[in-house]
Amino acid sequence: MRQAGTESQVSEGQFDAYGVDAAYDRGEAVCVIGAGMAGLLAVKNLREQGFTVDCYERETAVGGSWNWRHDRSPVYSSTYLVSSRTHTEFPDFPMPDDWPDYPHHSQVLSYLERYTDHFGLREHIWFGSEIARIEPTGDGRWDVIVKPVSGNAARRLRYAAVVIANGHNWDPRTPSYKGQEVFRGEIMHSSSYKEPQKVRGKKVLVVGAGNSGCDIAGEIAVNAEKCWHSTRRGYWFIPKYMFGRPGDQTMARMSWMPFGLRQKVSQFAIRRVVGDPRRFGLQRPEHALFASHPIVNSHLLHHIGHGAITPKPDIDHFTEDEVHFTDGTSVKAQIVVMATGYRTTFGFCDPELLGMEGGDDGSPRLIGHMFTPRTPTLAVAGLLQADGGIFPLVHWQTIAIAKWLRLRQNDPEAAKQFWAKQVPEAGRRYVHGKLNDSPRHRLEISYEVYLKALKQMIEELDGVK
Amino acid sequence: MSRLDVLRLSDRREPVPYAARELLTSEPDEPAGKPSLLFVGGDKRGARVFAEHWLGHAASRGFTAHALSVRGQGKAADVKGDLRAWAADVAQTAASLPAQPVIIGHSKGARILAEALARYPARAAVFVSPRLGRLIPPTPAGAPPTLVVGDPEDKRAPRQSLEKAAAHYGVAPLFFQGAGHEMMLAAAWREPLDAILDWLDSTVVKE
Numbered sequence: 291m292r293q294a295g296t297e298s299q300v301s302e303g304q305f306d307a308y309g310v311d312a313a314y315d316r317g318e319a320v321c322v323i324g325a326g327m328a329g330l331l332a333v334k335n336l337r338e339q340g341f342t343v344d345c346y347e348r349e350t351a352v353g354g355s356w357n358w359r360h361d362r363s364p365v366y367s368s369t370y371l372v373s374s375r376t377h378t379e380f381p382d383f384p385m386p387d388d389w390p391d392y393p394h395h396s397q398v399l400s401y402l403e404r405y406t407d408h409f410g411l412r413e414h415i416w417f418g419s420e421i422a423r424i425e426p427t428g429d430g431r432w433d434v435i436v437k438p439v440s441g442n443a444a445r446r447l448r449y450a451a452v453v454i455a456n457g458h459n460w461d462p463r464t465p466s467y468k469g470q471e472v473f474r475g476e477i478m479h480s481s482s483y484k485e486p487q488k489v490r491g492k493k494v495l496v497v498g499a500g501n502s503g504c505d506i507a508g509e510i511a512v513n514a515e516k517c518w519h520s521t522r523r524g525y526w527f528i529p530k531y532m533f534g535r536p537g538d539q540t541m542a543r544m545s546w547m548p549f550g551l552r553q554k555v556s557q558f559a560i561r562r563v564v565g566d567p568r569r570f571g572l573q574r575p576e577h578a579l580f581a582s583h584p585i586v587n588s589h590l591l592h593h594i595g596h597g598a599i600t601p602k603p604d605i606d607h608f609t610e611d612e613v614h615f616t617d618g619t620s621v622k623a624q625i626v627v628m629a630t631g632y633r634t635t636f637g638f639c640d641p642e643l644l645g646m647e648g649g650d651d652g653s654p655r656l657i658g659h660m661f662t663p664r665t666p667t668l669a670v671a672g673l674l675q676a677d678g679g680i681f682p683l684v685h686w687q688t689i690a691i692a693k694w695l696r697l698r699q700n701d702p703e704a705a706k707q708f709w710a711k712q713v714p715e716a717g718r719r720y721v722h723g724k725l726n727d728s729p730r731h732r733l734e735i736s737y738e739v740y741l742k743a744l745k746q747m748i749e750e751l752d753g754v755k
Numbered sequence: 756m757s758r759l760d761v762l763r764l765s766d767r768r769e770p771v772p773y774a775a776r777e778l779l780t781s782e783p784d785e786p787a788g789k790p791s792l793l794f795v796g797g798d799k800r801g802a803r804v805f806a807e808h809w810l811g812h813a814a815s816r817g818f819t820a821h822a823l824s825v826r827g828q829g830k831a832a833d834v835k836g837d838l839r840a841w842a843a844d845v846a847q848t849a850a851s852l853p854a855q856p857v858i859i860g861h862s863k864g865a866r867i868l869a870e871a872l873a874r875y876p877a878r879a880a881v882f883v884s885p886r887l888g889r890l891i892p893p894t895p896a897g898a899p900p901t902l903v904v905g906d907p908e909d910k911r912a913p914r915q916s917l918e919k920a921a922a923h924y925g926v927a928p929l930f931f932q933g934a935g936h937e938m939m940l941a942a943a944w945r946e947p948l949d950a951i952l953d954w955l956d957s958t959v960v961k962e
Contacts, residue, residue, distance in 0.1 A: 338897045375770075376767070381896070382876050384846050384847055387770075387771070387847055408854055410854065542767035741761050745762075749759060
C-alpha cells in the first residue's frame with residue numbers, strides 16, 4: 291500500500307469513543323467534503339503531496355452528480371457530455387481513446403470509478419457520512435462535525451485544513467411565478483426529470499435555456515404529445531460538431547487569434563452554420579458569444595424546425611390549467627419542467643467564512659475561485675462554470691490547493707509572502723473582456739484566462755518551495 | 756525552468772487519434788502486492804525485446820510486468836506517430852491498468868517516457884540507457900521517484916547524457932560497466948534488472 295507505513299490509519303470503531311464535545315485530533319490530516327469529481331481529484335492530489343486525507347461522502351458511492359443512482363443527481367437518461375472527451379478528461383488520467391467524442395453520463399461515472407480504484411482512493415473515503423458543521427478552531431485548524439446519514443451519532447474531528455468539494459448542481463433553484471399555487475398541472479424541477487416515460491402522451495412545457503433545459507426539451511420533444519420551450523432571452527447555440535470536429539476542438543484551433551478576433555470569427559461562423567435564431571421563433575442573442583456560459587446543442591433548432599418544439603418567451607403567470615407568457619399567448623400544459631439551474635449551497639458553514647455578502651444567492655468571493663481571504667486553510671474545489679470542460683480546471687485547482695497546504699507546512703515564511711500577494715486578488719474575475727456580473731454569473735470563468743492564472747499560481751508555489 | 760503545460764493546446768486542437776497497441780504481460784505465480792511494471796522500448800522491435808529475459812524475471816520477483824509497443828512498433832507497426840502520440844499511447848496504457856505502474860523506458864523509449872510523465876503520474880520512473888536527444892523533459896505529474904541506469908561506456912547513451920538526464924530529475928545515475936546499450940538482451944541482462952527491482956523494492960514497495 292502506498293505510504294501505508296507513514297500515515298495513521300483510522301479503523302472502524304475508532305471514532306465511537308468521541309462525541310461532539312471532545313474533538314478527535316487528526317493531526318496534519320486534511321478533510322475533503324464530497325466524493326464527486328472535485329472531491330476525488332482533491333483526495334488524489336492531496337495524497338500525492340503526502341497528506342493524510344479523510345473524505346466524507348453522504349452517498350454510498352463515488353461520482354457525485356455523475357452517479358445517476360444518487361437522489362441528488364441531476365443527470366437524466368440521455369445526458370451526454372457537452373465538452374468533448376479530450377477537453378474533459380483529467381490531464382493525468384486520460385479517458386480511453388476508443389470512447390466516442392461525447393461520452394454518455396454512465397461512461398463518465400465509470401471513468402470516475404476507475405480513477406478512484408486506480409489511485410486507491412476508496413480507503414480514504416467515508417461513505418454515508420454527512421458534514422453537519424465546520425468550525426474554525428481559531429489557530430488555523432478546523433473542527434468538523436460528521437454525522438451518519440442514517441442515525442445521529444455525530445462525531446467531532448479536528449483537521450489541519452478543509453477542502454469543500456460538495457458540488458453546485460444539486461440544490462434546485464426554482465423561480466416562483468404569479469398564480470403558480472393554483473396551477474393544477476405538475477411542476478417539477480429538471481433535477482427530478484430522469485426518464486422520458488414520464489412525459490409520454492403528455493403536454494409538456496420546459497422552462498430555461500441552459501444546457502440541461504435545451505437537452506431535456508430535445509428529449510421531451512420526441513416523447514411527449516406536445517413540447518413548448520420557454521426562454522427568457524436569446525442564446526448562442528454552439529453545435530456539437532463544427533467543420534467535422536467537436537466544436538470545442540474547432541474553437542481551440544482558433545486560439546492563436548486575439549480574443550476579440552476569435553469572438554468575431556466564431557460569431558460569423560455560427561451565424562452562417564446555425565443561422566438566425568429569429569427564423570426559428572427564438573430571440574436573437576443580445577450578448578456577444580462567450581460573454582455568457584454557451585449552450586452546446588445541435589438538436590434544439592432541429593426539433594423546432596420539425597415542429598416538435600414550439601418556442602415560447604418568458605412565463606408571465608399561471609392560471610388553474612394554463613401557463614401565460616409575456617407575449618400574451620398561453621398553453622394548456624400538463625407538466626412544467628423547470629430547468630432553471632441550481633443554487634450554490636454550503637449548509638455546513640457560516641456564509642461569512644466564505645466571504646459571501648448578504649443578498650447574494652450564495653456565490654462566495656474567493657481568491658482564484660478557491661481560497662477564502664479570511665481562512666487560508668479552507669479551500670473550495672470545483673465551484674466554477676466555464677466555457678469548456680471543467681474537469682481539467684478542477685484538477686489544476688486541487689494541485690494548487692495541495693501545493694499551497696504543503697507550502698504552509700514546509701515553509702511558513704514563504705507561505706506568508708505568497709498569501710500576502712494573493713489576498714488582494716479575492717473576487718477577481720478570470721474572463722476575456724466583459725462578462726455579466728450578476729451573482730448568477732459569478733461562477734463563470736473563461737477557460738484559458740483561468741488556466742493561465744492557475745499555472746502561474748502553481749509555479750509560484752513550486753518556486754518558493 | 757518550469758515546463759508545466761496546463762493549456763495542452765496541441766491536444767485540444769488535434770487530439771491524438773486512437774491506434775491499436777501491443778501489450779505483452781508476464782504475471783507472477785503468486786500476487787506479491789507489488790506495483791506493476793510497464794516497459795517501453797525505443798525502436799521498431801517494440802515490446803518483444805523485453806519479453807526475452809526481463810519480463811519473466813521481473814514476474815519471478817513478484818512484479819506483474821508489461822511491455823508495450825506504441826504505434827509504429829512491434830505488432831502496432833503500421834500506424835505512424837510522433838512523440839506526442841507515443842507518449843499518449845504510454846499514458847493510455849498506464850491508465851488502463853488496475854493500479855499505478857512503474858514505467859521503465861529504454862533508449863529512445865526513455866524519451867517517450869519523459870514526455871509521458873507529464874500525462875500520467877507514474878508510481879516511479881526508470882530511465883534505462885536514455886537517449887533524450889534535445890528534449891527538455893516536461894514537468895512530471897505527481898513527482899514520481901526516478902532512477903537513471905546505464906553503461907558509462909555505451910556510445911549511444913554516453914556518460915554525459917546519463918548524467919544530464921539524472922541531473923534533470925535531481926538524482927545520481929546508476930552505472931553498469933560493460934552492460935552495453937541493449938542491456939536487456941546482453942549476456943549479463945540479470946544484473947541491471949535486479950538492481951532496478953532492488954531499488955523499487957526499497958523505494959516504492961513498502962509493507
